[in-house]
Amino acid sequence: MSDPTSEMNLRLLALYPEQMNIYADRGNIIFLQRRCEWRGLGFSYAAAGPGEDFDPVAHDLVYIGGGQDRDQVLVAEDMLRTKRDAIAEAVEDGAVLLAVCGGYQLLGHRYQLGQQSIRGLGIADLETVRGEGERLIGNIAIEADLGAGPKVLAGFENHGGRTHLGAGAEPLGRVLHGHGNDGADGREGVRRLNMVGTYMHGPLLPKNAWLADHLISLALRRRTGDAVELTPLDDDLERAAHEGARHAAERG
Amino acid sequence: MGAAFTAKCWVARATGGLSRLSGRGGGTTVPGRVLLSMDRGAIPQLVTGLDRGSIVVSSTNGKTTTAGMIAGILQRAGRHPVHNRAGSNMHWGVATALLEQQGDEGLFEIDEAWLPRVAPQLRPRLLVLGNLFRDQLDRYGELERVADEWAELVASLDEVELALCADDPLIADLGRDRDLHRRPGVTYFGIEDVSVALPELQHAHDAKHCRRCGAPYSYDRAFVGHLGHYTCPNCDADRPRPEVAATRIELQGMAGSRVLVETPEGELTVELPLPGLYNVYNALAAISAGLRSGVDLATIAAALAAMKAVFGRVETIEVAGKPVSILLIKNPAGANEVLRTLQLEGGGRDLDLWIALNDRIADGRDVSWIWDADFELLSGAVRRITCAGTRASEMALRLKYAGWSTDRMVVHQAIAGSLDSAVAEAPDALFALPTYTALLELRTLLSDRGLAGEYWQ
Numbered sequence: 001m002s003d004p005t006s007e008m009n010l011r012l013l014a015l016y017p018e019q020m021n022i023y024a025d026r027g028n029i030i031f032l033q034r035r036c037e038w039r040g041l042g043f044s045y046a047a048a049g050p051g052e053d054f055d056p057v058a059h060d061l062v063y064i065g066g067g068q069d070r071d072q073v074l075v076a077e078d079m080l081r082t083k084r085d086a087i088a089e090a091v092e093d094g095a096v097l098l099a100v101c102g103g104y105q106l107l108g109h110r111y112q113l114g115q116q117s118i119r120g121l122g123i124a125d126l127e128t129v130r131g132e133g134e135r136l137i138g139n140i141a142i143e144a145d146l147g148a149g150p151k152v153l154a155g156f157e158n159h160g161g162r163t164h165l166g167a168g169a170e171p172l173g174r175v176l177h178g179h180g181n182d183g184a185d186g187r188e189g190v191r192r193l194n195m196v197g198t199y200m201h202g203p204l205l206p207k208n209a210w211l212a213d214h215l216i217s218l219a220l221r222r223r224t225g226d227a228v229e230l231t232p233l234d235d236d237l238e239r240a241a242h243e244g245a246r247h248a249a250e251r252g
Numbered sequence: 253m254g255a256a257f258t259a260k261c262w263v264a265r266a267t268g269g270l271s272r273l274s275g276r277g278g279g280t281t282v283p284g285r286v287l288l289s290m291d292r293g294a295i296p297q298l299v300t301g302l303d304r305g306s307i308v309v310s311s312t313n314g315k316t317t318t319a320g321m322i323a324g325i326l327q328r329a330g331r332h333p334v335h336n337r338a339g340s341n342m343h344w345g346v347a348t349a350l351l352e353q354q355g356d357e358g359l360f361e362i363d364e365a366w367l368p369r370v371a372p373q374l375r376p377r378l379l380v381l382g383n384l385f386r387d388q389l390d391r392y393g394e395l396e397r398v399a400d401e402w403a404e405l406v407a408s409l410d411e412v413e414l415a416l417c418a419d420d421p422l423i424a425d426l427g428r429d430r431d432l433h434r435r436p437g438v439t440y441f442g443i444e445d446v447s448v449a450l451p452e453l454q455h456a457h458d459a460k461h462c463r464r465c466g467a468p469y470s471y472d473r474a475f476v477g478h479l480g481h482y483t484c485p486n487c488d489a490d491r492p493r494p495e496v497a498a499t500r501i502e503l504q505g506m507a508g509s510r511v512l513v514e515t516p517e518g519e520l521t522v523e524l525p526l527p528g529l530y531n532v533y534n535a536l537a538a539i540s541a542g543l544r545s546g547v548d549l550a551t552i553a554a555a556l557a558a559m560k561a562v563f564g565r566v567e568t569i570e571v572a573g574k575p576v577s578i579l580l581i582k583n584p585a586g587a588n589e590v591l592r593t594l595q596l597e598g599g600g601r602d603l604d605l606w607i608a609l610n611d612r613i614a615d616g617r618d619v620s621w622i623w624d625a626d627f628e629l630l631s632g633a634v635r636r637i638t639c640a641g642t643r644a645s646e647m648a649l650r651l652k653y654a655g656w657s658t659d660r661m662v663v664h665q666a667i668a669g670s671l672d673s674a675v676a677e678a679p680d681a682l683f684a685l686p687t688y689t690a691l692l693e694l695r696t697l698l699s700d701r702g703l704a705g706e707y708w709q
Contacts (some may be wrong), residue, residue, distance in 0.1 A: 018460065022386070022394070027623025027650075034653050068394045070461060139617065156618045202620045206649055237652055240645035240663065248611060248643075 007120055007224050009042030010216055011055025013059035015083070016067070016075050020103055023158065025202030028098070031212055032061070039231045041220070048079045056090035060219035066101030066201065068115065076118045090125050094222045096215050097195040100204060105161055108192065113161075114134050124190045124197055125166030126181075133183075135160045140178025140200060141249035142188045146214055152176070153208045154245035155200030163199075165190060172198050177249040192202035194218050207245040209238040260290045265351055268478055271371055281340045284347030295343060295373040298350035299358060302334065306358030306374050310367045311382030311417075313586045314534040315341065315708060317526070318382060318701075319361035320544075321366055321538035321559055325400035326359065328555040329547045333359035343370050368401040372570055379406070380415040381540045382533060384422045385477055386458050386624070387583035387616070395422070395458055402426060411437070415540035417533065418442035418494040419479040425463040425489060430579075432464070432488050439544055441536035442494035444514075445501045448529060449473035449480065458585070464489040476529050477585035496540045505597040506568075513539060520549045523557045528593040530586065569704050571675050571682075578684045579605075580691055582615065583677065594683060597630055602635035604678035606671060608690035609639070610648040615687045619643050620649045631655035638662045640670035641690050667693045 014029060029045070038045040048054045052160045067075060079087075091097050100249075105111045108126035111118040153173060162182035165171060169179070172189025180188035181199070189198035196215075198204065205212040213230055220228040268283030287294045289354070299306060309319040323335050336349035336356070339365045349360070361371050364384065371379065386395055399422045404416070406426045417423045418440040425632050427438040450473070459478040460468055467486035474480030483490040500512035508525040511532055535556055560567070568577045579594075581587040593611040594603060611617050631654055639648040644665045652658050664670035667690060675682055686694050698704040 021624075024617070024620035024623035027620065027653075030653050068395060070466070073464075075541050124520070156620060158618065202618070203623050206623065206653065207646070220368070237645060237649045237658065237663070242650040244643055244645050 008220065009044060010061060010219055011044050011059045011223065012046070012061045012063065013054060013162045014045065014047045015062060015064040016049055018049055019071040019075050020065040020067040021100060022066045022068060023201035024203050025100060025201070028205040029063060031205040032216065035212060035233065036216065038233055048083065050074070051071070051082060053082050054086050056086040056093065056095070059090065059095065060222045061096040061215060062087065062090060064099045064103030066103060072102045073118060076111070076120065079106065079121065080119060084121055087121060090197050091123055091193055094194055096219045098215060099197045099252050100201050101159060101199055104189065104199060105163065107197045110161070111161065124192060124195065125169040126163055126190055128163045129166065130161040130163040136179035136183050137247065138178055138252070139249040140180070141176045141186070141246050142173035142180070143176055144173030152246060153200060153211060154242060154249050155202035155204050157199040159199050171231070172196055185227060202245060207242055209235055209242065257291065260287055261351055264290070268348065268352070273626060281344045281348045283351045284344035287347050288344055295347055295350065297610050298347065299374055302356060302358045304357035305377030306360060307370050307378045307380060307545070308360050308362055308374055308376040309380040310362045312364055312385040312387045312583065313359045314382050314530055317531065317536040318380065318537045321357055321534060321556060321701035322541045324555040324559055325538060325542040325547055325552050326545065328551050331357065333357045335359040336361060342366050346370060346374070348484050349470045352387055364398055368405045376412055378415065378541060380537050381423050381426060382417050382537050383420045383479060384458070385583055385585040399463070411454060413437035413544055415439045415441065415537055415544060417479065417537065418492045419475065419481070421459045421463060421469060421482055421491070424492055427492065439496060439540040440492045440494040441496035441540045443475050443501070443532065444494070444499045446473055448503065449475055450500050462487060462489050471646045476533065476589055479533065496536050496543070498536060501532055503529070503596060506593065511535065515539065515543060515549065517543060517549055520553045525557065525559055528589050530589045567656055569698055571698070571703060574675055574678055575681045576675065576684050577681065578686065578691070578694065580688065581685045582688055584624035590685060591626060593628045595633065603630070603633055604636050604645045604674065604682045604691060605634055606638045606640060606674040606682060607647055608641035608667060608686040608694070609643045610641045610687050610689045611643050612689040615689050619646055627651055634660060636660050638664055638670050638674040639686065640664055640667055659698050668697050
């Protein structure tokens with residue numbers, strides 16, 4: 001790791017890494033770290049767990065993954081109490097927030113888990129209901145346009161909850177193969193400012209290097225105030241893994 | 253048993269025989285599938301013939317090996333259990349064994365997700381439960397839900413005896429009633445030798461909260477994944493003291509280990525020809541089951557010393573004059589143990605590896621688990637690595653991000669072609685790490701070449 005005070009330094013904050021890591025969320029973080037290191041960019045890692053607050057201006061990329069039901073309930077309560085304001089402030093200020101699966105559900109107003117209603121952060125206009133239906137499980141591919149034209153994201157989804165976007169909410173993308181938010185409306189995930197919420201794990205970033213680099217650029221831009229051109233890397237294996245995940249989704 | 257049921261059994265056996273003759277699919281579970289399609293209640297009728305009752309074995313990692321060890325122990329004691337071999341561990345595998353084998357007791361390995369449905373039908377005398385790890389979440393849902401279902405199962409089986417791993421909090425708690433009192437008929441097994449503990453808790457850590465009160469467990473040490481010495485800081489659901497305890501363990505790489513075991517019947521030394529701490533746990537489970545089945549210590553020790561690997565769980569086969577050691581990998585905890593064994597085996601020598609990652613249903617279609625396994629452990633210790641299987645390139649990507657040199661890496665999807673070139677390039681031994689269906693392909697390939705026995709034998 002290079003000088004953490006340097007401007008060209010990706011400052012990552014992982015929320016509840018001990019609780020919210022069920023679908024190999026660590027892979028997303030390893031992927032970001034290596035891609036920064038290979039470019040000679042700095043990378044600093046911080047974690048905020050139960051009971052801990054954080055400084056919203058000290059981190060440019062905030063990550064939260066998925067957890068088991070019990071962990072998710074504990075995390076939801078704790079996060080509202082100790083981190084809600086800092087997360088909202090960071091997002092409004094342009095920080096990147098990537099929330100996957102359980103973490104994605106907690107961005108919304110609430111998560112109805114059978115009889116139990118869990119309050120979410122309310123920073124994305126959505127809510128999630130887990131009823132009697134089958135879990136939505138399988139390979140998934142979507143088409144997302146994050147400003148540079150439509151591109152494909154591929155991954156794996158496994159969720160019991162159905163997420164319904166509010167009228168003003170913008171989905172991350174359109175489902176090509178798989179289930180998406182609610183298995184019905186063809187939409188997947190949510191995005192607002194530099195916040196991305198999605199059911200796609202697998203993990204997501206190693207299967208979609210272009211998204212990882214896009215998020216790194218956004219985070220560095222928030223840090224430096226300027227657009228940042230990332231050095232290209234030898235991505236043959238990354239491309240092959242992306243193709244493999246896309247084909248898996250096409251096979252169904 | 254009525255005449256109609258006997259006729260159904262006859263038809264099912266005959267169909268299995270035909271399927272085997274035609275050479276399709278090994279035929280391992282066809283008779284059971286046929287019988288269950290005619291009669292869903294067949295298993296309870298078939299087990300009425302087992303006068304000495306049944307032993308049922310389940311866990312995420314090691315159930316096939318543990319059941320194989322128990323079979324070896326019973327056979328050495330002159331007993332011949334009806335035993336579903338070859339990992340055919342869902343209800344049709346059990347029905348097939350009951351149809352095709354004769355005996356007065358049963359020994360059944362059951363898939364962890366199927367256990368709550370199948371075990372009540374078998375009315376077991378003894379349940380042997382080893383561990384629960386995250387594995388194939390796409391198929392099983394979440395781990396704690398499986399643990400909850402197991403707890404309901406154990407509560408519903410009156411008078412069942414239990415052999416339980418004390419070191420896995422998800423398992424150990426099954427041996428206590430609602431008031432945390434120990435149930436009758438429980439044998440706990442575990443590791444006491446702290447010198448083999450991990451330097452720190454591994455990343456893929458699956459039991460964080462006390463099963464009783466929800467407080468985070470406090471770990472003094474861990475041996476494999478979340479198996480270790482833990483206490484609950486908030487209530488009394490601590491690790492129970494094991495009666496069958498490994499008090500001294502010498503790990504000898506791929507050659508196996510030597511284990512000193514204390515039991516209620518006295519001490520024994522086990523020369524275990526299977527590598528790794530995970531096999532020490534399997535042996536402790538088998539010793540507990542042997543003692544609960546009335547087998548003496550000397551017989552148990554002799555049976556374990558004679559153990560051969562079970563169906564590709566760890567075996568060495570000569571291919572083109574070079575030893576190829578096969579080690580199944582299928583989930584983070586199991587893969588980490590394999591990687592740890594290879595680290596010991598290497599001892600500074602660079603290894604030749606072949607890793608085959610498939611994403612078929614029996615593997616788990618979700619391959620994200622490879623990012624939870626600590627491939628970083630071997631990053632500086634590999635001479636040449638071949639990635640094969642349906643998701644070969646994702647495997648290679650994982651290794652690249654674990655710090656393995658891409659110059660030493662070859663991506664080659666086909667199982668046969670990639671194995672042959674990996675063997676040809678290796679100066680000596682090759683270590684083959686397939687996922688479950690890749691293991692099946694590999695075994696078929698090797699047995700077609702006359703290098704390994706047919707797996708259903």
